[in-house]
């Protein structure tokens with residue numbers, strides 16, 4: 378459900394209500410608060426802001442490239458990896474360096490189409506980079522690549538925190554009021570987090586996530602707006618994971634589940650992924666020349682090939698027909714695990730095309746599952762997430778104004794909004810957070826039901842009856858509404874009962890809508 382306004386595309390009915398509230402209040406508040414509201418409106422109309430965060434060198438930029446389908450974020454080395462880069466949709470590909478004072482400078486792309494690793498400007502004066510790309514993925518979300526958190530590089534950490542916690546300079550094309558620091562902080566922050574961990578995650582990664590939460594200012598990161606990936610799944614030695622049966626992906630899945638428990642109240646899920654393979658397969662970086670090179674490796678005798686695949690240095694230094702430079706290139710694109718997967722695929726079917734090989738690698742990378750999760754967790758909840766963020770900003774702006782009358786006016790308007798049916802979504806997201814985070818114990822089937830109702834944008838999906846007819850859906854909604862109401866009254870603990878009331882009302886509102 379989307380609505381087009383002068384603010385752009387709003388995520389849904391709740392965002393529309395919040396936008397209306399801002400517009401209605403604008404003439405009744407101080408100029409400074411009104412400028413803040415203008416910024417809130419701008420953000421409401423923009424795609425969901427998803428920050429990719431995690432420790433240094435965890436593979437954030439590689440994953441960003443995989444998601445965007447283009448090798449545009451610099452990986453590995455270069456001063457750019459120390460900067461925040463915002464990838465957003467644009468009709469023409471363009472890179473801008475934004476300086477601390479708000480001044481901008483257009484940058485040429487590097488010959489390979491990426492952001493140049495060295496910018497040729499005084500980096501200490503740079504606030505961040507804006508990259509506008511025609512990538513379709515970016516129409517639904519703005520992806521923010523961040524320097525590694527928890528790193529020793531204090532300068533880049535503070536830059537990240539500043540940027541995620543504080544808005545960029547406000548566009549004042551219409552000559553509107555500039556925002557001061559307080560107001561800017563009140564409306565800023567990423568709205569959702571894709572948290573990248575690797576095998577080494579320990580309890581202190583919780584701290585890194587908490588630090589990120591602090592950096593996102595008023596936005597709480599939780600299972601509603603944060604998911605995690607266990608990246609570099611290919612590098613996990615399967616023998617180090619009990620129950621893996623020697624299988625790398627199985628080992629990664631087991632580890633991801635364990636880390637899920639560790640990170641639980643903070644993220645919805647931890648999914649294993651191999652960012653490097655996903656990037657190479659999705660960005661076209663894995664070429665038919667690469668496929669040919671893998672074919673040559675596949676044709677080597679078993680003993681030679683097995684020896685070469687034992688370790689990276691053996692792979693590149695061993696004496697064989699395939700040039701060492703070619704092998705190094707393959708290693709950079711797929712690493713040993715990916716090379717082995719590609720060789721196995723070719724040995725299973727010698728006629729496999731480069732395109733089919735690429736699809737097979739993509740499937741092996743786990744990226745599709747991450748995309749699907751991003752869709753259910755973020756895209757379907759974008760309306761609730763964005764509206765909640767906007768309301769938090771509006772409240773903070775009113776508080777910062779220091780005028781009690783103004784604060785009261787804003788407070789009253791928010792109360793009215795919260796009583797509307799569309800605002801029930803906020804309560805539902807709250808209930809979902811409690812259940813997913815384990816703060817309220819629910820039998821598993823009920824927990825799943827809460828998750829389903831709270832995580833889907835389409836009514837048939839919410840009801841778990843995809844494609845069902847309207848009368849069927851209405852009957853089911855009514856039945857479930859009744860069930861949750863009696864559960865709330867009988868047999869539930871007080872905490873369960875509060876959640877049950879929210880779920881009951883959600884079903885009731887769905888039924889009303891269908892009737």
Ligand SMILES: Nc1nc2c(ncn2[C@@H]2O[C@H](COP(=O)(O)OP(=O)(O)OP(=O)(O)O)[C@@H](O)[C@H]2O)c(=O)[nH]1
Nearest residue numbers: 433434435436437438439452453525609651652653
């Ligand atoms: N084997 C393997 N290597 C990976 C994977 N993902 C990333 N890498 C490698 O890890 C290194 C770091 O990747 P980046 O994407 O630059 O990591 P980052 O988190 O953006 O790093 P910083 O921005 O410097 O914190 C690069 O050499 C990547 O090729 C993966 O899934 N598997």
Ligand SMILES: [Mg+2]
Nearest residue numbers: 437438452458
């Ligand atoms: Mg990076």
